[in-house]
Amino acid sequence: MNKWTLKFENQALENQFQAKQQDYHKTFILKVISISSIVLHIGKLIQDSTQNNPIRIELQTPGLIISIIALVVIFRYPQYSSTMMILLNYSFSLVQFWVDSTYGQQRSFLLGSNVMASQMLLMMSLDFYQIVPQIVIQLILKLIIMSQYYQEHLSMVTVWFSVLISVISIVSYYLIGQAKRQQFLLTVKEDIYSQFLTKFISVPFILFEYQQEQFQPIILSKQNKIKKWNPNLCDGCNLRSLIRYITFENQTLENYLLEKYGKIKGSFQSGNTIEEFSFAFRCYSQIDVIITITDKINFLVKFTGTSQTLQEKVAIDKINHFYRLIREVFKCIKKPQKYKSLLFDISIQFISGFYLYGNKEVHYYPVEILKNVIRFIGANNILLNAESSTGGFSLIGSKNQFSVFFLQICRILIIINNEHDFIVIRVNISQEGSLVFEFSLKWENLQKFQHLYKINQFLHSLELVLFEKSIDFQQNCQLKMKRMQLMNQGM
Incomplete structure (x- = not known):
């Protein structure tokens, strides 16, 4: 100037x-x-x-x-x-x-x-x-x-x-x-x-204000997934639903902010221009609430997801190290095909048991977990074809159980198919709102798959925990996840 x-x-x-x-x-x-x-x-x-x-x-x-x-x-x-x-x-x-x-x-x-x-x-x-x-x-x-x-x-x-x-x-x-x-x-x-706030803050956040007797959103971190966010509802409805879902000091976050609203305006008269507090809630290790006071009062809520504990990280590192050792053994054996199936089974069973031992309920995205499972086992002939809308669906449940289930599914698919046969696992959303997994097999392979599926103790115990009903072998080996736990998320 x-x-x-x-x-x-x-x-x-x-x-x-x-x-x-x-x-x-x-x-x-x-x-x-x-x-x-x-x-x-x-x-x-x-x-x-x-x-x-x-x-x-x-x-x-x-x-x-x-x-x-x-x-x-x-x-x-x-x-x-x-x-x-x-x-x-x-x-x-x-x-x-x-x-x-x-x-x-x-x-x-x-x-x-x-x-x-x-x-x-x-x-x-x-x-x-x-x-x-x-x-x-x-x-x-x-x-x-x-x-x-x-x-x-x-x-x-x-x-x-x-x-x-x-x-x-x-x-x-x-x-x-x-x-x-x-x-x-x-x-x-x-x-x-x-405009650039969404680029500076890497974790999910919401910036909103209180006007016309209700909380109204200003900025949303649209590049991040916010749990309990339904894309079929307006942003204002989602915001009010979320702060009514989150509890702090034995009351909803909405009620807490409304009770403090008068005090906040009073603090502004005293010269204070910012207030902040933090707390943990369910799947979030920390929720930071920052209140800025200028000509109006703005609320910034930042969500930090639950991070892995040191023990969990060590356990995962050990699993990855064990699996790398198995692969190195494959390379050293003169006739790897003779022992490949046995060593592969040992590694998958070990990992499955280890995962179930550390089982607990967390927030997770099934499609992302399935991608990681396929990538983890190195199955180049197993492909994932997921609708774009499925990436935002999430569950509150056992991520480890879901991982073990599809580890076993992929193990069977690798056993019954040769490396040149491609299997496509399709993921979509049913009319009822369920997340559906399905894949097609050749007739001779389908019989083998049914046999190995039925004698697998992991699959037998996890099937009804994760899905609405047993796998339907007549309709492209179809599985529907339970709707009661399914939440449409994302932004």
């Missing part, structure tokens, strides 16, 4: 500011003053004609014409409103000629006050670099008209006082213009920060 003219050095930003200046308030002020000026000039003409006063057409016409043009411009060409404001302001200088010995002292005082107020309103709607020339020129015009036209003696007190008032006016308008532009700049920065 230029310290003398207050214009932004960035021309794009300056254009944006000027566009914002063409708002309702500026238009309203110019309309009102233009209409008032027309009424003033016409009233003066009527008054002079009815009271047999000399009619000074040369004094009335310029101001009347400019006022009419300004009124037309504001409706047809609002981009030129600033220019018309300047011309209209200069036209008010001619009103000084109306005052003579017959005009009356009180009328002169009232007329001067009204004209000065109109000029102040016009200049407050303009930029500083447009205001300064007007103040200087009008000061000179007033002094010239007073000394030359009316031939009144100008005392030094009058001159210095007029100059002093003009200087004070310039300083005042400078501070007002600076404050307006700084406020605009702050708004632009806030908008930019809001």
